[in-house]
Amino acid sequence: MLKSALAENLWPRPPLWVGAFGAAALALLLAYPFIFTTPFAHHLMILILLYALMAQSWNVVAGLSGQISLGQAIFFGIGAYSSTVLFAKYGITPWAGLMVGMLLSALAAVAIGVPTLRLRGHYFAIATLLIGSSVQIVFQRWDWVGAASGLYVPIERASPWFYLQFHTSKVPYYYLALGAVAAGYFAVWKLRRSRLGFRLQAMRDDPDAAASLGIAIARHKVLAFMISAAMMSVAGTFYAQYVLVLDPERLFSAEISIIVLLMTVLGGSGTLWGPALGAAILVPLSEYSRIWFGGTGRTIDLILYGILILLVCMWRPSGILSLLEERIRRRAEIP
Amino acid sequence: MSRELILQAIISGLLMGLIYALVAVGLTLIFGLMEIVNFAHGEFLMLAMFTAFWFWALAGLDPVVSLPFVVVLLALAGILAHFGIIRRLLKAPMLAQVCGTFGLGIALRAAAQFLWTPDFRTVTNPAIAGRVQIGSIFIGQPQLITGGVCLLSFAALWWFVTRTETGLGLQATAQDRQAAAVMGIPTERMFALGWAIGLGCVGIAGTMLSTFYYIFPDVGTNFALLAFVAVALGGFGSIAGSLLAGLLIGLVESLGGLLLDPSYKTLIVFALYLAVVIFRPQGLFGRF
Numbered sequence: 001m002l003k004s005a006l007a008e009n010l011w012p013r014p015p016l017w018v019g020a021f022g023a024a025a026l027a028l029l030l031a032y033p034f035i036f037t038t039p040f041a042h043h044l045m046i047l048i049l050l051y052a053l054m055a056q057s058w059n060v061v062a063g064l065s066g067q068i069s070l071g072q073a074i075f076f077g078i079g080a081y082s083s084t085v086l087f088a089k090y091g092i093t094p095w096a097g098l099m100v101g102m103l104l105s106a107l108a109a110v111a112i113g114v115p116t117l118r119l120r121g122h123y124f125a126i127a128t129l130l131i132g133s134s135v136q137i138v139f140q141r142w143d144w145v146g147a148a149s150g151l152y153v154p155i156e157r158a159s160p161w162f163y164l165q166f167h168t169s170k171v172p173y174y175y176l177a178l179g180a181v182a183a184g185y186f187a188v189w190k191l192r193r194s195r196l197g198f199r200l201q202a203m204r205d206d207p208d209a210a211a212s213l214g215i216a217i218a219r220h221k222v223l224a225f226m227i228s229a230a231m232m233s234v235a236g237t238f239y240a241q242y243v244l245v246l247d248p249e250r251l252f253s254a255e256i257s258i259i260v261l262l263m264t265v266l267g268g269s270g271t272l273w274g275p276a277l278g279a280a281i282l283v284p285l286s287e288y289s290r291i292w293f294g295g296t297g298r299t300i301d302l303i304l305y306g307i308l309i310l311l312v313c314m315w316r317p318s319g320i321l322s323l324l325e326e327r328i329r330r331r332a333e334i335p
Numbered sequence: 336m337s338r339e340l341i342l343q344a345i346i347s348g349l350l351m352g353l354i355y356a357l358v359a360v361g362l363t364l365i366f367g368l369m370e371i372v373n374f375a376h377g378e379f380l381m382l383a384m385f386t387a388f389w390f391w392a393l394a395g396l397d398p399v400v401s402l403p404f405v406v407v408l409l410a411l412a413g414i415l416a417h418f419g420i421i422r423r424l425l426k427a428p429m430l431a432q433v434c435g436t437f438g439l440g441i442a443l444r445a446a447a448q449f450l451w452t453p454d455f456r457t458v459t460n461p462a463i464a465g466r467v468q469i470g471s472i473f474i475g476q477p478q479l480i481t482g483g484v485c486l487l488s489f490a491a492l493w494w495f496v497t498r499t500e501t502g503l504g505l506q507a508t509a510q511d512r513q514a515a516a517v518m519g520i521p522t523e524r525m526f527a528l529g530w531a532i533g534l535g536c537v538g539i540a541g542t543m544l545s546t547f548y549y550i551f552p553d554v555g556t557n558f559a560l561l562a563f564v565a566v567a568l569g570g571f572g573s574i575a576g577s578l579l580a581g582l583l584i585g586l587v588e589s590l591g592g593l594l595l596d597p598s599y600k601t602l603i604v605f606a607l608y609l610a611v612v613i614f615r616p617q618g619l620f621g622r623f
Contacts, residue, residue: 004440068433115613121429122372122571123612126563130605132559137602259436265434299445306442313435314420317427 018123018328029178033171042047042170045241048283049177050235053184054256055263055275057231062261063270064197065224066116066204068125068136071132073256075105075111075229077139079236087163087235092162100239107227113225114190118218129254136252148250153244164241171243180238181276184231189272191227200224204270262309268319277321339471344593345586350478352585358558359565359577360492361533367509367572368529369425370499371432375415375440378532381416381447381539382516384550388456393547397462402484402542409538422523429509430581438490447552455549463546474495478548488539496574502523538539557601561588564608570618580619583607 028035033042054076061069082104083097103293108329116127140148156163166172191197197221202210240246250256260275263282267272285308286301293300362376373379383405390401393461398405418440424435465476496502507515508525516522548554565584568575592600611619 006449062430068430093517116608119612119616122433122568123616126372126567127435127609130560130564130608134602134605137598141598184406259443260439262434262438265430295437299449302445303442303449306438306440306445310442312422313427313431313438314423317431 005266008219015328018183033174039170042174044284044287046173046177047169047287049174049181050239050242050280051260051279051283052276053177053181053238053265054232054235054260055179055227055267057067057182057235057277058060058260058270058273059264059269060191060231060279061225061228063264063274065200065221067225068121068261069128069130069225069228070125070257070261071112071135072228072232072260073252073254074108074135075232076104076130076236076239077135077248077251078108078229078248079233079238080240081145081151081236082233083237084153084240084246085145086302092203093162094237094241096161096232099238102230103232105229105236109225109229110222111220114218117221129257130252132220132252132257136248139248144162150248150251151246153240153246155244165244173238177238179241180234184234185272185276187231192226192272195221196223200278201270228304259305263325264318265317266309266312268321268325271319271321271325274321275318278319283318340593341590342377343472344589346472346474347478347584348585348589350482350585351589352582353482354540354544354581355558355561355565355584356581357485357488357536357560359569360489360574361564361583363364363566363569363572363574364529364536366532366566368505369421369512369526371421371425372436372538372563373533374433374436374536374559375443376562377555377557378440378443379409379412379537379555380541380544380558381552381555382412382443382549383538384545384548384554385447386538388458388547388550391458391461398458398542398546399462402428402539406535406538409541409603410531410535413534414527416534417530419525421526427545431551433616444552444555445451451552453552455551457549458545461546463551479545480541481546484539484543488536491538492574495532501606506508520537520546529539560601564604567608568611573618576618583619 009122036042037043054072057075058069058072059070059195061067079098079101083094085098086092086097087094087174116124116131119127139145141230145151148212151167152277155167156165157167160166164176192201199210199215203215203217203220204241207217220307236251259282263276263278265278266274266281267276267278282305285304289301316323348485358376358380362373365371385402386405386408387398388608390396390404391398394401396404396445419440420435423430425486427435461477463477463480466473467476467479494502502542504515504520507518507520508522508529513520515517515525562585565580566578567580568583569578569580587607588604591603595603
């Protein structure tokens with residue numbers, strides 16, 4: 001099936017200017033910290049990359065397999081707590097914590113997914129919303145991990161790459177985030193063209209037809225959920241190392257779960273680049289409104305978020321990226 | 336543990352449950368009609384509470400007096416939401432419907448926070464205050480009257496849906512949109528009516544709640560979560576189901592808080608949701 005799909009040229013080669021644009025964008029991303037040298041510019045881009053990764057994680061479970069998860073913050077929090085607890089209590093490098101976090105998140109995805117992924121539509125969405133809220137309550141009361149006051153990542157000035165802490169510059173964080181996003185997006189790109197990816201998309205488009213073709217729906221959904229959880233966990237570990245403070249109120253907030261969904265839908269759910277586009281629009285919107293409107297800007301950005309996403313859902317439910325794609329396709333068709 | 340304490344918890348749980356039920360019935364009515372989950376439901380409850388609060392703070396109207404005004408305003412908001420937003424979202428895939436109503440909720444909550452700050456407010460010196468003593472049990476008078484109003488609203492809703500022609504049209508639309516349209520029922524108007532009634536119920540719940548509950552922009556979130564649970568427990572689209580489910584949730588929450596740690600009371604309710612949707616997906620009181 002896969003070979004014939006490839007032979008039929010399901011992905012027509014994009015026009016040359018798209019490739020050129022991609023190369024230019026990559027060069028710009030690599031050189032970014034040296035073109036824009038202010039800490040704020042670095043911070044802004046790090047946040048965009050972080051959210052691009054988080055949104056992509058949501059996109060794997062919702063965009064590819066069609067299950068609307070409203071509990072992604074669970075895995076973000078697990079990633080952050082895994083690395084920090086291991087480092088703060090046992091002095092283990094966050095690199096190992098990153099792996100442990102991915103593993104624990106994938107296990108949590110199995111524990112949550114096996115009973116709930118059988119549920120269809122709204123039932124699953126609400127279940128994940130409630131489980132996310134429950135996990136937050138548990139972490140806020142769990143004394144061993146600092147309960148409601150959270151944890152601090154102990155400051156370590158020696159060997160920054162080993163301890164993943166950089167106190168003099170944000171540039172290493174930038175390249176770490178860029179690396180994580182590159183790895184994540186490459187994995188999803190591969191996934192989309194793999195046998196598993198095709199099965200997931202078939203399930204999303206028509207679960208009954210997919211089941212009749214012999215696709216083990218439940219197992220595949222859990223697998224997609226595990227991949228998504230592991231990606232989210234990476235973002236969580238990175239975030240913990242970046243801000244060095246763990247606050248369960250923020251880490252496990254429904255806001256995080258929902259913002260990654262809004263970003264993906266805004267950019268284009270189910271597409272490879274939609275999540276990144278969504279993050280690139282919403283993160284600056286939030287950061288700049290905070291600057292322009294001062295302390296109260298925190299809600300102005302949310303008002304704009306809400307209205308923007310509502311308008312996109314009403315008038316362009318396939319996301320902003322689909323506008324661009326239509327353009328490219330129209331251009332490609334004209335000889 | 337004394338018997339009085341348990342009895343006290345049961346009664347206050349049931350009274351709170353009536354509010355959950357009234358919030359949930361709006362949600363279930365809208366879902367039954369057009370299979371859309373209103374994720375902005377909690378924010379509409381918040382708006383209802385603030386509307387009652389501002390009637391009191393600016394015009395000196397007690398929530399008991401402003402109740403009809405708030406209900407009419409919320410019903411109008413429902414009609415506006417249907418024609419302005421929901422009618423378009425109905426044509427979109429489910430993901431866009433979820434995101435759309437979520438987006439609306441976020442915008443409403445953020446706007447409330449921007450306009451009215453995140454401060455906690457209360458209606459001080461409401462017309463109904465104090466408490467009633469029955470034996471050794473104390474019941475807050477606002478809670479008691481709120482419970483009564485909720486029960487009356489349910490009775491009125493039940494009568495409307497089952498005994499009037501419009502109500503039957505509503506039911507027919509919920510059962511089969513196309514067949515209802517063929518029979519000459521204006522389904523579009525029924526949808527709008529569903530939103531008006533759904534948010535009208537939220538208006539009643541919010542106004543009554545404002546007599547004894549804190550009013551702040553985030554207040555709707557928890558009520559909405561509990562309403563989702565109530566709707567799933569009662570079976571999506573069932574009015575009687577949401578009443579029973581609301582009462583059950585109030586009871587479980589109150590007794591759970593008493594017998595276990597109070598901070599875990601919502602966890603018990605969420606666990607109840609999971610148990611029900613996994614083992615009995617049609618809801619506890621679902622018909623099919």
